[in-house]
Amino acid sequence: MKVYEISNRKSSSMNDLFYEYKLGAKPFLKWVGGKRQLLEQFEELYPIELKLKKIKNYYEPFVGGGAVFFDVAQNYEIENAFLYDINDELIISYKVIQKDVNKLIEFLYRYDKQYKKLNDEKRKEYYYELRENYNLQRFNIDYNKYSENWIPRVAQTIFLNKTCFNGLFRFNSKGGFNSPMGRYKNPKILDEQNLLNVSKLLEIATIKKADFREVKNDVKNNSFIYFDPPYRPISKTASFTSYSKYNFQDDEQLQLASLFYELDQQGHKLMLSNSDPKNINPEDDFFETIYSAYNITRVNAKRSINSNGSKRNSIKEIVVTNY
16 A cells, blocks of 8 residues: 655646537535545546546446536546436436426526525525425435426425535435525525536436445446545544435445455546544554555545634545555
């Protein structure tokens, strides 16, 4: 195993202004632990075959906000993207934007108009009533079969994400959305141009609700797979970041490491990010042990989970690669 610190080298990626899918699309949801702030460092860590545009298939088994997908799909001319996640609301959001973006924009326009004409007290009532309805209605949604009912549902998901505290897309153990209201004077509930750009970019994507292990059943040759699993908590309060009703403990981290090894043996290019437990405990070698055959690079991240801005310090995160 080699352990690296990333340098401040400039990206070697080449921009092609004539590439059909260079759209300026960006994540349509705020996402705790999102990777937009890390992309410049990540670009130094992508496999050379991707930079040379020899890799045509991209897989992301924990797509979340999709920042790395948006970066790879728009800058490296892949032909196919395969996006998975276990979170129902997230997956139907991607599918509705892919298939019915104009109808979604109409719903979001109405939410944006209704919400912004309210005073602070009325906004609070609006938010919590909508959140309660959103949680009740989840039992009436068939998440496995595409439906017109998905469109207003996704509009509500985006509304809540744009107006809740810190964009914290968080669900309790029963699957209910439980983030409190945020304090925004003018939240961007509708970003029409970005949604249209995302919809266009998703033309190349296969989107599936699936456990991360599903990737091994679908993966093709000449592929790059990026894993961004729920981070291993580095403190007791870090579990606050949980974004689904599904737990992801050390047993699941070990199963993921086994999958990483299996895919490595098949010759795929692999990259994985996670928390760095050494931020808290320098003696914690959990990831050095389970990824001992691979390279680990530490990158700098500024996380903003803490509601106290003065405590949002820069921390290290790890990136594991098999190349």
